[in-house]
Amino acid sequence: MNPDYDAIVVGAGPAGATAAALLAQAGWRIALIEKTPFPRRKVCGEFISATTWPLLRQLGVADSLLEIAGPVVRRVGLYSGDVMTSAALSPNALEQDGGRALGREHLDTLLLQRAAGLGADIRQPWTLSEIAANCGGYDCTIVDKGRAQTRHMRARLVIAAHGSWESGAMPSQSLRCAPRRDDLFGFKAHFVHCALPTDLMPLIAFPGGYGGMVHTDGGRVSLSCCIRRDQLALARQRLPRASAGPAVLAHVADSCKGVSSALHAATPQGEWLSAGPLRTGIRSFGNDGIFTIGNAAAEAHPIVAEGISMAIQSAYLLCERLVSRLDAHRHGAFSRDLLDSIRAEYAAAWHRNFSRRLHVAARSPTCS
Ligand SMILES: Cc1cc2nc3c(=O)[nH]c(=O)nc-3n(C[C@H](O)[C@H](O)[C@H](O)COP(=O)(O)OP(=O)(O)OC[C@H]3O[C@@H](n4cnc5c(N)ncnc54)[C@H](O)[C@@H]3O)c2cc1C
Structure with a gap:
């Protein structure tokens, strides 16, 4: 495989922009794909x-x-x-x-600019429309719906930071549930x-x-x-x-x-x-070379007003591990065992930091 990027990050909310910034800062070749033009407001208490x-x-x-x-x-x-x-x-x-509170039109835009300043290749407004595993990496198709353009890119890893709401091409985006x-x-x-x-x-x-x-x-x-x-x-x-x-x-x-x-x-x-509708709880930490962060991994009831914090912290928990465990292998193949062991470490750190918050929020009388 001859990848264009070490990692493609899907979604430039607080989780994705933080991950792109941290990995670009560590010298990784990163593409950050965001479907919505910024600045944009968002359903969030801020x-x-x-x-x-x-x-x-x-x-x-x-x-x-x-x-x-x-x-x-x-x-x-x-x-x-x-x-x-x-x-x-x-x-x-x-x-x-x-x-303190700050409009998402400001927070998300400044984080995205920081990722760009550290060297991430920003593709916006582009949507990830297809993803396929290929020769130890991923072939991704992105589309710019407004201009009816399509591009293909290859990466060794994909980081799913697409949040909660959008259905889409990633396994972590199959959200359809019967209405309740x-x-x-x-x-x-x-x-x-x-x-x-x-x-x-x-x-x-x-x-x-x-x-x-x-x-x-x-x-x-x-x-x-x-x-x-x-x-x-x-x-x-x-x-x-x-x-x-x-x-x-x-x-x-x-x-x-x-x-x-x-x-x-x-x-x-x-x-x-x-x-x-909200789908609170833990979703998945990904599989093979796909890792999930932020709301794509799990969502707490917003009653705790901690989603932005968890999005940014989960990007740190994952990226610190990716950099320390994969830097030595960056020019060779990543074995499945190595990726699985990084995911297990990341998941354990995630649970130590956030599980309690998720459970406490779900038990609050206004949420249950
Ligand atoms: C009512 C409410 C109030 C809240 N209040 C607070 C609060 O006060 N404080 C707090 O900390 N948290 C709050 N939250 C939670 C917080 O908004 C989320 O936890 C946070 O936005 C998650 O960040 P994220 O980066 O994981 O995802 P998001 O911020 O959702 O970002 C995901 C990004 O991915 C993009 N995307 C999706 N699919 C694709 C695709 N296929 N291709 C390219 N891009 C894609 C989207 O356009 C989006 O920009 C609240 C949530 C709700 C519902």
Whole structure:
């Protein structure tokens, strides 16, 4: 095999852009494929937990991100019915840069630019449309749907960082499941002139779902939530002329005094976004020369607001192992045993770091 790249990374969310940056920094020839043009907004609460900032600093992007990020979150709260309560975060959670929110249109764009700056070959907006194992590597086909162009590329490894929502060519993208009443759909909107205290991130609990609010960049507040399919249908019946986002907001604000007070004089900025259904839990860590990271590997209920952190950390856990175990073999073939043993090490590290978070999130009363 004569590969064009050492690895092709599919998806340039926080997981994929981090992996591309780390491997390019280690001297690997990397292609990063992203189907959507950036900057783009995304269904996400945008909170970046305190534990993520040291990694962003190591990647060389923390200062640029902190310049535009929202204020430090010092208190968490609960808005449910008439209850509006809050508690100070422990000093640990406020160490160094603290936790802050930042629009995905900024975070993802800056991470992608960092990967490009470190030498990754960015293919955007290109979609991975086919992948086939061939002579110890992978033949990949990518398409630019807008310009009806197709390209072929070969790589020794493929890193699946395609997130949760898209079905596609990779084995980790076969997502079709029968609809269930308790499927959760994600919604998100930005607001300006919001009366939410700047240091507070309340959890919102409402019939059939949960969500959160937080001050993000540019004086905006992001409101994101997950709602069950059956409650979404009821909310839409109640406001048949409204589109889904405003119908969900009316449902949430009706039952949640904290939300209606915070948004009393607020104005929406930009479109409502939606995605789903969520498929939480552990999916797979890949097979042969394909490795999965971020949401492609596993997804926690967003109630813990840790998905970005897990995406970035999982890229670190995998790439550190790929570099240390494969660098010596970079010009020869990778045996299946070697790849399987790296995957086993990566999976064990992943479980040590994240399993507990996934289980705790799934047990929370608003998620089960
Ligand atoms: C309602 C809600 C609120 C949330 N709030 C928070 C929060 O406040 N804090 C937090 O940390 N996490 C939050 N999350 C979770 C967080 O958004 C995700 O965990 C995170 O985006 C996962 O990152 P990723 O890089 O794995 O995938 P993604 O960010 O989904 O990136 C995947 C990328 O792959 C691209 N792609 C897919 N298929 C292909 C293909 N075939 N070819 C090329 N490109 C492809 C997509 O276009 C996308 O850009 C929330 C999630 C939801 C649903």
